[in-house]
Amino acid sequence: MVLLTRKVEFSAAHSYRVPSWDEDKNREVFGLCSNPNGHGHDYLLEVTVKGHLNEKSGIVVNITDVDRVVKGIVLEELDGRFLNREHPFFIEHIPTTENIVAYIWNELKDRFEDCKLHKIILHENPFLLSQKGEGSMIQLTRKYHFSAAHRLHSDQLSDEENKEIFGKCNNPNGHGHNYILEVTVEGEVDPVTGMIINLAELDEIVDQTIIQKFDHKHLNLDTEEFNGLNPTAEVMSIVFWDLLQSRLPNLHKVGLWETAKNYFEYCGPTKE
Numbered sequence: 001m002v003l004l005t006r007k008v009e010f011s012a013a014h015s016y017r018v019p020s021w022d023e024d025k026n027r028e029v030f031g032l033c034s035n036p037n038g039h040g041h042d043y044l045l046e047v048t049v050k051g052h053l054n055e056k057s058g059i060v061v062n063i064t065d066v067d068r069v070v071k072g073i074v075l076e077e078l079d080g081r082f083l084n085r086e087h088p089f090f091i092e093h094i095p096t097t098e099n100i101v102a103y104i105w106n107e108l109k110d111r112f113e114d115c116k117l118h119k120i121i122l123h124e125n126p127f128l129l130s131q132k133g134e135g136s137m138i139q140l141t142r143k144y145h146f147s148a149a150h151r152l153h154s155d156q157l158s159d160e161e162n163k164e165i166f167g168k169c170n171n172p173n174g175h176g177h178n179y180i181l182e183v184t185v186e187g188e189v190d191p192v193t194g195m196i197i198n199l200a201e202l203d204e205i206v207d208q209t210i211i212q213k214f215d216h217k218h219l220n221l222d223t224e225e226f227n228g229l230n231p232t233a234e235v236m237s238i239v240f241w242d243l244l245q246s247r248l249p250n251l252h253k254v255g256l257w258e259t260a261k262n263y264f265e266y267c268g269p270t271k272e
């Protein structure tokens with residue numbers, strides 16, 4: 001099987017409101033997104049299909065055929081619209097990132113010839129995306145930024161070995177990074193709110209559990225979590241998973257960009 005991904009962009013407006021709730025309740029649950037006049041995003045959709053290679057043509061499926069199907073939904077139905085007001089599905093279902101993914105998945109899943117829908121990822125902005133894959137539930141990923149110093153050094157290795165393995169990163173006084181943390185939750189979309197998890201709640205949990213503890217800190221010197229632990233990005237991913245998991249039962253994955261070139265992820269001890 002070969003996978004093939006096509007990207008398409010669209011712009012749409014939306015507003016998060018439950019009509020039967022009063023203004024205060026809508027404001028409380030949806031925050032700024034409850035503005036009845038709406039706000040908008042430039043969405044980026046990635047559609048991945050999979051199929052067998054056609055030996056004669058050397059392709060799995062003609063990309064223009066994939067494009068026609070995807071654009072038939074995305075550009076003709078969603079692009080340039082106020083979703084809650086103009087689209088029959090989103091008049092009934094709040095156009096959250098999760099619900100837009102659910103809608104696009106259902107519309108695309110039986111439409112392709114010669115290939116099968118494998119995964120879709122919808123980026124609402126650079127810090128929020130939702131996705132669905134074959135056989136998996138809908139996921140929501142939020143990205144957070146923090147800066148910290150660390151020194152890569154293992155107590156179980158000699159000074160010479162540490163220097164040899166970690167090189168510059170073993171500098172006794174440490175060095176630092178702009179970390180990007182990705183937190184992915186997975187689950188059923190709430191039929192009323194259209195959300196897997198309330199974003200404000202997720203932000204608060206991550207802020208309390210990770211950002212306040214580690215932002216602008218020296219991980220080895222200032223934090224008890226890394227006291228005696230070598231704060232490699234691998235170890236950090238596992239520590240962050242453990243911290244978040246107790247407050248986010250539907251946590252699916254912790255991703256950590258140490259630099260723009262180094263990315264690590266951990267899905268917990270049972271999902272290896």
Ligand SMILES: [Zn+2]
Binds near residue numbers: 014033039040041
């Ligand atoms: Zn929005």
Ligand SMILES: [Zn+2]
Binds near residue numbers: 150175176
């Ligand atoms: Zn480093």
